[in-house]
Amino acid sequence: MRRESLAPRLLGRRVPLPVVAWLTLVWVALWGDLSVGTVLGGLATGLVVTWLLPMPPINRAIRPHPVPLASFLLYFSFDLVISTVRVVYYVLRPGDPPTQFIRVPLRTTSEPITVLVMVAISTVPGSLVVERYPGELLLHVLGRPGDVTEPVRRDVAELESRIVAAFGTPMDQEELT
Structure with a gap:
């Protein structure tokens, strides 16, 4: 699977879906309630945060030897x-x-x-x-x-x-x- 498919564009900016999923998981854990509303709130928060605060590219060439x-x-x-x-x-x-x-x-x-x-x-x-x-x-x-x-x-x-x-x-x- 290509990396671009894991970061679709939303209003012209890439939104990394794995980061959104992680933020949603953290949101649900912080609220301590696994409900549809909490998950949707986490998804919305994750989308807004990743869209408003894009992360700089990470140098993936650095690996431990x-x-x-x-x-x-x-x-x-x-x-x-x-x-x-x-x-x-x-x-x-x-x-x-x-x-x-x-x-x-x-x-x-x-x-x-x-x-x-x-x-x-x-x-x-x-x-x-x-x-x-x-x-x-x-x-x-x-x-x-x-x-x-x-x-x-x-x-x-x-x-x-x-x-x-x-x-x-x-x-x-x-x-x-």
């Missing part, structure tokens, strides 16, 4: 453990922990990959994405003494490479070379 995904998850898990130990050490130790703001360049221009990198960085204790600029991130790094600009940049480049290998398109992978 199992072996690189497993490698990324192992790397990320190890990083979580090490970073947690480092932050706990500085929290329990008297005095202020070392903190820095570091600008880190990104090699990818893909928005979904950039978001995945930002989420991964912010999930690890002791690191936080403060701002995103075109082609770079501003990070707040906690618990790493001395000038750690280059090690942090290498760590983010490694993380970016692993995320691109795990989720990226061939075009994303070309950008890193």
Whole structure:
């Protein structure tokens, strides 16, 4: 079945029927009453919402690649453990922990990959994405003494490479070379 048949036009705009069906199901669940009126109200609401607020197209080329995904998850898990130990050490130790703001360049221009990198960085204790600029991130790094600009940049480049290998398109992978 073609995708266009699942999104017929209504007054000139495409209305995705699977989304309307999902919104109808949510509507019925919220009302807690499976009646004709509730289902029709859900259908009407779903049609109006999807017609008034169309979703942008989703880049379906991004798919997980199992072996690189497993490698990324192992790397990320190890990083979580090490970073947690480092932050706990500085929290329990008297005095202020070392903190820095570091600008880190990104090699990818893909928005979904950039978001995945930002989420991964912010999930690890002791690191936080403060701002995103075109082609770079501003990070707040906690618990790493001395000038750690280059090690942090290498760590983010490694993380970016692993995320691109795990989720990226061939075009994303070309950008890193």
